[in-house]
Amino acid sequence: MASTKTDSVSVFAEGTYEEQIQELVNYIVRSRSDEERAAFIRPFQESLKNEKGSKPLAEDSERRKQLLSMVLDEVKGLGDGNEKEIEGFFNLLLAHFLTLYTLDSPEGTQRLHTLLETVAKAPPEHISIKYRVLSNLFNALPRNSPSRLAVYNTLLDLATSNDELSVLQISQDDVRTWLSEWAISQEQKTAFLKRIIDAYNTFGQPIPAYQYSLILVKFLPPGSPDSTTTVVDVIATALRLPTTFDFDSLLKIDGVIAVKTHELFSLLQVFLNGGLKEFIAWEASHPGALEKYNLKKTELERKIRLLALSSLGFKYVGQDLAYSKVAEALQIDISEVEKWVIDVIRAGLLVGKLSQTQQTLHIIRSTARTFEKEQWEVLEKRLLAWKAGLASVLEVVASARRAGGGGVPHASAQTQTA
Known part of the structure; x- marks a missing residue:
């Protein structure tokens, strides 16, 4: 029923x-x-x-x-x-x-x-x-009624024609729920998503358009002509958007994996694992590709440098990173290090403190581009170090208790200071 x-x-x-x-x-x-x-x-x-x-x-x-x-x-x-x-x-x-x-x-x-x-x-x-x-x-x-599609398309057209897309308060969660409930064909689902994407692009809102494109890719049969065209556009958009740095989740989508022979797929891998050196090598081996997909070299260089700095910072969390190492990784002059650090902090990829006198960056937190075996090993080392440090603190507290009541407040104060 x-x-x-x-x-x-x-x-x-x-x-x-x-x-x-x-x-x-x-x-x-x-x-x-x-x-x-x-x-x-x-x-x-x-x-x-x-x-x-x-x-x-x-x-x-x-x-x-x-x-x-x-x-x-x-x-x-x-x-x-x-x-x-x-x-x-x-x-x-x-x-x-x-x-x-x-x-x-x-x-x-x-x-x-x-x-x-x-x-x-x-x-x-x-x-x-x-x-x-x-x-x-x-x-x-009814929630499963295919007529809901017709009604919402009318709402979407109305909002688009009146430049009031925000009135609908569309959310990705709502759209996912509707697509799972409505008794409509796969073709109708993809057409609906494309309609939403077009609406956001019409109003110059590429970020939500990109987010709905990710949903669309998952609805299209991997390797199909429509999927390939959409995936290539999604990859180009991800590279183009100045605030998009998460490429790991993109490479886990079946439709994206299906285009692994495409030239943009190899560029995507550079942004997931490589640095400026690898980007320059890719560009040299793919002449005219950046222009073909409306990608600007200067913007891509900025993004790959920020990602490289974030990856480097992940290896030094809780430690001081010398300006010279940053300059080497980013292929920049040491006088430009602080500018790039400020940029990566603004991008939300890293949290740290600069020391001009010591020429170091103390890393408080940094984002890994991907979380594979190497990143798990780094995390394991940090947890072991934290465990050893905690054991040392507990030993100090235990020693103070053994020494008598008078030493407990003193030990506690030392622990709090530490």
Whole structure:
């Protein structure tokens, strides 16, 4: 049985179905003249009459659906009410619509798309209520309903056309959840992700566009033409973005591994494990590649130097790193060391303290580009050193206790100072 769990509960207005239909009709014709109003209402009044011997309307779903269809045919816009009235009208209309129509039927699908188009094309001064009506509909639909895709695409188009993408407050977690719940095809899922990516790129927000591209790559069959094109673009974007330094997780995606023969894959490996020397060698062996993928040499050199400094710092956590070693690793003059250290700290890759007098950088924390056997061995050595230091402190405390009560406060003070 299909799930009918939704994110909201439909609450019908008080009164019988006949009274609720009359309420909807009266809202539609409220701004018309008395003569037009009377002519408009007459067919509904005739349809609401119970013929002798016929089933009561409450027991006749086909008649109720026919009446609602007559109402839906007359919904040409949002109406002339205030925002509260508009929202109330559509909430009541949609509650009956979702009750009486099967959304995966051709008729239900067509009715839904007509309603979405009607709301979306309403005058721009009603933008806030349009968002609310569409959001209410989205939340009223079952979580696994494929119709949620159509509703959210309408919301996305509305926000994009009004330069208000932030209004939707899209989150990657929500998108992942929706894609796992909606009963839609793989092609529809990838098309939806591409739509989100295009929206962010349109507004000049490459970082969220890149993050959704990572989700997209995982949905595409590894090695397929669409996957290869997307992966190459993702790698180029990751290299291009000045604040993106995590390449390890990228190289763990099946779709990325599938393009291991591509020239950008080898460049990605340089940024994961190499330094400036390896980057220069790669560029020499791939003439014209940087221009081909819109990559700037100066920006890549900056990024590879920051990564190299971060990797070097990881080996010296808790120790002093000489300026000369930094200059050698980055292939820079020793007078430029402090500038690069400040840059790597600002990038969030390293935390440390500079000593101009001693020409050293004391490393407090540093980020490893990857965490393989070598990094685990470094971490093991630090833990063993920390364990030995802790054992030494405990021995001092134990010695003080053995010496008597008078020595305990003194030992404690020494321990705190240490």
